[in-house]
Ligand code: SF4
């Protein structure tokens with residue numbers, strides 16, 4: 001027995017397609033970075049600081065919880081860093097450090113770890129964090145107020161706020177091309193439509209996010225906004241493209257709604273869920289009280305997710 | 321190993337290996353010193369066992385452990401029994417190992433030749449339960465319901481393996497003879513042979529109804545064959561026999577045919593050996609041959625930290641010893657280099673849904689795995705369709721969190737149904 005060779009005994013299948021959590025999360029981060037760069041260029045040092053601080057603190061919170069719960073340290077899977085990055089992309093470059101610290105705490109601890117960590121969270125951690133943050137400190141996350149120190153060669157009003165306050169006439173100074181290339185104010189990584197779209201396309205093609213959700217999100221938003229312009233009071237509502245390229249619509253459709261744990265996995269539920277997010281976003285913007293509806297819309301659809309995902313195909317040989 | 325394609329949006333497409341005209345006949349490898357036979361019967365000290373260490377046995381001799389028991393093995397060599405001992409097989413299945421050391425004098429046992437002059441169900445049951453390819457003989461005498469349809473499976477059920485295809489290609493006449501015998505001795509009315517497109521002509525010559533299947537994994541799964549080709553969806557959890565259907569490998573039918581043709585019990589098993597570089601070689605060896613004899617004949621070196629897999633890459637079972645013998649149902653052996661071994665993890669499920677979207681049985685694997693991890697088997701069966709699983713292994717193959725999903729599934733099924741089902745599913 002002593003000279004017996006030691007072979008590895010494990011379970012089938014003995015092949016794996018090579019995917020992994022870290023690959024997935026790092027690729028999402030990579031794609032998201034594309035949209036952060038215009039933010040860096042525009043806002044300079046403060047934006048870089050917010051992004052770095054957010055990623056770092058998210059990872060630290062995760063590690064602290066791991067240690068307290070005596071779990072293996074999970075920052076290697078890249079999810080905490082991704083959460084930090086996404087949070088930073090949604091907030092203004094002027095956010096004070098303590099607000100970032102609170103934001104990552106809310107995302108990692110309240111949004112993710114108390115539900116048992118990655119895979120257990122019913123809501124997107126960043127959505128949870130953003131919802132609480134913007135309710136708590138309105139001023140910090142109001143882009144008009146927050147970005148006062150900056151003046152660029154484009155309209156410095158937050159497009160959605162103008163729309164809400166003064167109606168569609170006030171937004172005529174924003175051309176769609178401007179919005180698309182990021183000539184608008186907003187979160188560090190959520191204004192450059194083209195960069196977000198390219199990142200999203202990359203992730204969809206590589207299979208890291210599910211096209212069904214992103215696509216139906218945007219379609220839902222587009223159709224709803226279009227219906228408003230068609231049947232709503234004349235001159236009261238902005239066009240569909242304006243809605244798609246402003247606020248958090250794109251970052252929501254590509255990076256927030258597609259989070260695995262809080263979204264459905266079956267085909268029809270994915271479409272319903274995505275469309276629900278999109279429709280709700282526009283409803284909140286057009287007739288609700290908030291300036292942007294994305295965070296709340298995703299939050300509500302996250303809530304409905306377990307129910308929607310019950311619509312599933314019949315399993316093989318299932319006798320009803 | 322086939323990895324996810326760069327455009328991960330597309331589902332990974334796993335293809336079976338299909339033999340072509342260039343494939344050469346299996347290389348024969350002779351037993352060096354000993355063979356080890358595994359009997360499903362366990363014995364304890366109180367049983368009076370029929371065979372003893374030291375007994376002389378002849379080639380083709382039937383060895384039953386216990387008087388009055390159906391279970392037996394067939395000695396593929398002439399020699400002497402050197403040990404009889406308990407043996408633990410896959411999933412903790414208890415068996416008995418019988419080791420025979422070969423001597424130079426080859427003597428054939430004549431009892432089958434005598435009985436085989438007039439084929440009968442009795443003779444078949446008495447002598448042919450240990451055929452290469454594994455024929456579930458007991459099914460033939462089953463009464464309620466009687467087996468009416470026999471699906472002869474001429475396609476290998478796992479990737480890289482070409483064993484059964486080789487049998488269809490080279491032994492179509494034997495399969496034909498096997499079908500003839502079965503027609504005579506059993507009540508089976510319909511014979512269907514399932515093969516890949518390329519073996520259509522060989523299959524036609526066997527006289528059975530020919531059905532071809534696609535080359536994408538897992539279309540050769542008996543459950544999917546039933547559904548896609550026979551248009552019948554087996555209710556989840558039912559076995560084929562319950563519906564009067566048996567699925568057996570082409571090799572089993574060919575062995576049956578050969579047995580009556582030559583009036584001797586075949587003991588040579590064909591198998592596909594896959595070395596560390598992924599190259600396949602077909603070999604023909606005696607049942608009971610230790611794997612290490614095959615490795616040394618083929619110059620394959622299995623080292624510490626490598627993995628030896630009996631069966632294919634998706635559904636096989638790994639073994640801890642290269643002394644493991646070739647069994648009647650061993651269709652393939654893989655030696656996987658340590659550098660190719662992908663690890664499983666203890667990550668939690670992230671609900672990415674890759675498994676759900678690839679599962680051919682349309683199971684909500686993401687939910688199922690949660691219930692299995694918590695050992696909530698009843699819910700797993702009732703609400704999340706555990707018994708719909710056709711055991712293809714794709715869910716584990718694509719799992720982003722590298723959870724051993726398939727292992728959970730197999731273990732819990734095992735737990736729930738006991739050992740018998742492995743036999744039925746080994747076809
Ligand atoms: S092994 Fe996995 S993928 Fe295959 S049928 Fe079963 S649950 Fe579905």
Ligand code: SF4
Nearest residue numbers: 669670672673675719
């Ligand atoms: S592939 Fe793995 S991680 Fe993804 S849903 Fe299935 S079991 Fe969970």
